[in-house]
Amino acid sequence: MESNQSIGYMNVPVPKDTDLIQEIDRMRKEKNAIILAHYYQTGDIQDIADFVGDSLALAQWAAKTTADIIVLCGVHFMGETAKILCPDKKVLVPDLNAGCSLADSCPAPDFAEFVSRHPDHTVISYVNTTAAVKAVTDVVVTSTNARQIVESFPPDTKIIFGPDRNLGNYINSITGRDMVLWNGACHVHEQFSLEKILELKTQYPEAEVITHPECKQPIIEVSDFVGSTAALLKHTITSDKQQFIVATESGVIHEMQKQSPDKLFIPAPPNDSTCACNECVFMRLNTMEKLYNCLKFELPEIHVDEEVQKKAIKPIQRMLEISAELGL
Numbered sequence: 001m002e003s004n005q006s007i008g009y010m011n012v013p014v015p016k017d018t019d020l021i022q023e024i025d026r027m028r029k030e031k032n033a034i035i036l037a038h039y040y041q042t043g044d045i046q047d048i049a050d051f052v053g054d055s056l057a058l059a060q061w062a063a064k065t066t067a068d069i070i071v072l073c074g075v076h077f078m079g080e081t082a083k084i085l086c087p088d089k090k091v092l093v094p095d096l097n098a099g100c101s102l103a104d105s106c107p108a109p110d111f112a113e114f115v116s117r118h119p120d121h122t123v124i125s126y127v128n129t130t131a132a133v134k135a136v137t138d139v140v141v142t143s144t145n146a147r148q149i150v151e152s153f154p155p156d157t158k159i160i161f162g163p164d165r166n167l168g169n170y171i172n173s174i175t176g177r178d179m180v181l182w183n184g185a186c187h188v189h190e191q192f193s194l195e196k197i198l199e200l201k202t203q204y205p206e207a208e209v210i211t212h213p214e215c216k217q218p219i220i221e222v223s224d225f226v227g228s229t230a231a232l233l234k235h236t237i238t239s240d241k242q243q244f245i246v247a248t249e250s251g252v253i254h255e256m257q258k259q260s261p262d263k264l265f266i267p268a269p270p271n272d273s274t275c276a277c278n279e280c281v282f283m284r285l286n287t288m289e290k291l292y293n294c295l296k297f298e299l300p301e302i303h304v305d306e307e308v309q310k311k312a313i314k315p316i317q318r319m320l321e322i323s324a325e326l327g328l
Contacts, residue, residue: 003244004303005120005160005195006076011290011293012293012297013106013116013187014289014293016264018292020288020289020291020292021048021288023292024048024288024291024292025048025294027111027292027295027296028069028071028295030100030213031068031069031127031295032067032068032069033067033068033069033070033071033295033300034050034051034061034063034067034069034070034071034073035048035049035050035051035067035071035073035291036049036050036051036052036053036058036061036062036070036072036073036074036082037052037073038052038053038055038058038073038074038075038078038251038283039052039053039054039229039230039233039249039251039252039254039255040074040249040251040252040280040283041073041074041251041283041286042251042254042284042286042287043157043251043254044288045073045286045287045288045291046251046254046255047107048288048291049073052255053230054142054143054144054228054229054230055078055081055127055128055142055143055144056070056127056144056145056228056230056253056319056323056328057141057144057230058074058078058081058082059081059082059085059142059180059316059319059320060320060323062081062085062086062088063085063320065086065105067089068089069089069090069091069092069295069298070086070089070090070091070092071092071093071094071291071294071295072092072093072302073093073094073286073291073306074093074098074283074286074299075098075099075103075280075282075283075304076093076096076098076099076100076103077100077103077127077128077129077130077131078130078303079091079093079302080093080130080131080302081127081131081134081316082302083131083160083302083303083304083309084131084134084304084309084312084313085313085315085316085317087304087306087309089303091301091302092294092295092298092299092300092301092302093285093286093294093300093302094285094290094293094294095285095286095287095290095300096300097282097285098282098283098285098286099282100128100186100282101185101186101187101188101282102126102128102129102163102164102184102185102187102214103128103129103130103133103163105163105183105184105185106129106130106133106162106163106182107289108130108132108133108135108136111129111133111136111162111163112136112181114160114162114182115136115160117278118158118160118180119228120158121158121159121160121180122138122139122157122158122160123136123137123138123139123159123160123162123177124137124138124140124141124146124149124150124159124160124161124162125137125139125140125141125161125162125163125315126140126141126142126146126161126162126163126164126167126240127140127141127142127190127319128144128164128186129162129163131304131305131309132308132312133162133163134311134312134315134316135308135311135312136141136311137164137312137315138315138318139315139318139319139322140315140316140318140319141319142228142319143167143212143213143214143227143228143229144228144230144231144323144328145319145322145323145328146167146171146213146328147171147174147175148322148323148326149176149319149323150171150179151175151320152243152322152326153325155176155177156293158180159177159179159180160179160180160181160182160314161179161180161181161182162177162181162182162184163182163184164182164184164185164186164214165181165182165183166185166186166189166190166209166213166214166215166216166217167213167214168182169181169182169217169222170213170217170226171213173217178247181223184270185214186268187280188248188249188278189212189214189215189216189247189248189249190215190216190280191270191271191272192215192216192219192247192268192269192270192271192278193268193269193270193271193276194216194218194219194222196268196269196270196271197209197219197222197245197247197269198222200245200266200268200269201222201245204243204245204264204266206241206242206243207241207243207244207245207266208224208225208230208239208243208244208245209222209223209224209225209245209247209249209268210223210224210225210226210227210236210244210245210246210248211223211225211226211232211246211248211268212226212227212228212229212232212247212248212249213226213227213228214248215247215248219247219265219268223247225239228248229248229252232246232248232252232256233252233255233256233259236256236259236260236265237259237260241263242262242263242264243263243264243265243266244263244265244266245266245268246265246266246267246268247268248268248278249278249279249280249283250267250278250279251279251280253265253267254324290295295302
């Protein structure tokens, strides 16, 4: 576990006259640090990052960077993935409390026991898992490559897929597989309101409903396009449609709007009637002030047990190898 000292540094007050953009830029150059940010981060963090991407792209960048320090602006498992791939580099995250409801829904001891009850199954785990879960996995996937990696196995292969039941059900439905699914889910993608999406569709009849495959089946069934975060972004760029109802974490709309400033992007609302968009509370724990402190103090730092790292790196490397072979 990381120390309380590391957690304390996250909230050290930043002098009011600090030019955060200038200082963050200066420190990353001086320290040979690279800032990687997920599409679900706030727009200011995305704008200052060296690279913005989905989970697959962030892993690919972490694996090839020559930086001495990797600052992962995302959630904890993303920092762990970078550390697993780069055990000799210093991996930092702006806020250690930035966890993941999906990863939390799959405790490693319980998942290991689940795997032990299916000894003849290949274990495919979503990247949204802890290092300990990855350590009992045969190959890791992201929403970008899940279908292709599943289909890279012979049709009669017995597969355990975890932890996202919605993504697993979606992959089963489009591949004809019958994977055994762990019963986990993402709190963001679970909360979209079908009724409100249909109301928006009535209000914006020309808009396409574009959806992440972590959403529930009824949402997927009314969607015009289903894909990973990166696929949704690419679709909005290449589509001749001008309006999109976006059923994923609303942070990605920042990049969508940058890439297609003349198009309209409407965040799909959750069931909570007080919210007009759906945000990941964990992703939003990262701020520019915490990023500044993270670089200044080089804390909080991600650590992964050496034995776990040695086991967990194998399924991640296998994912990267298969993705490269498939051109993903």
